[in-house]
Amino acid sequence: MLSMPNRKLGVKTKAANVRVSIVVPTFNEEKLIGRTLRNLRAVTPAGTQLIVADGRSKDRTVVVARRFARVIFEKGHSIGSGRNSGAEVCKGGVLWFVDADTFPTRAFYQGMVEAFRDPAVVCVGCHVMPEHASLARRVFFHFLNFIVAGTVAAGWPCIAGSCVAYRRKDFEAMGGFDTETASAEDMELSTRAAKRGKVVFLYHVSVPTSDRRVCQLGVLGLLKDWVRTTVMFLSGRKTKAYFAPR
16 A cells, blocks of 8 residues: 655655656647646646656747646756756656656556565566557557567566656666667666666556657658667667657
């Protein structure tokens, strides 16, 4: 059972003294950020620390976000920089990173907290699926999730940063996300995390995300982008530009 939440530091579990802080990086997310933050408030106990790290958005992202969360501004301008900037002001022992267009479920929150009761666990991830996708697109994403799950089972996890949590002391010891690459910063950090302890993948949990990338690029475009990003990551090269929505 969960204890009453600590209203200053985040969520606390009686068994393992787990405190969770949430970081949501944003850049021109006016259309979706309200839904994302409302969703996070709904699936976590009252008082959960919720930080929005904004990349100097040109729209009303900050105005909307301040209704639900504390807003800070990232020091650089990359997804890794946004996540790291948010992490710097977090108080929780667990850092939960959520993309601005992703809507985690209570099942992920509960599974994540349960996993971190094991002090050897350093990272927790899960399946991510687009909303409103056609059958063909869902099959494609099931295939991608199958590959991700396989990398975890093989001991070389490549977990998406759209919904992932890290134990803060390990995150800080690793130096956080790579801020010099425009993509694959999530895969790179999860592979480093596996060298420090257990990486848990919640095989029974699937978190919805918006289908905007599918609509923008199509299945073939997404596959091409995924292959390009993965090849660059495996070859040790950093991506300087990334055209898909952050």
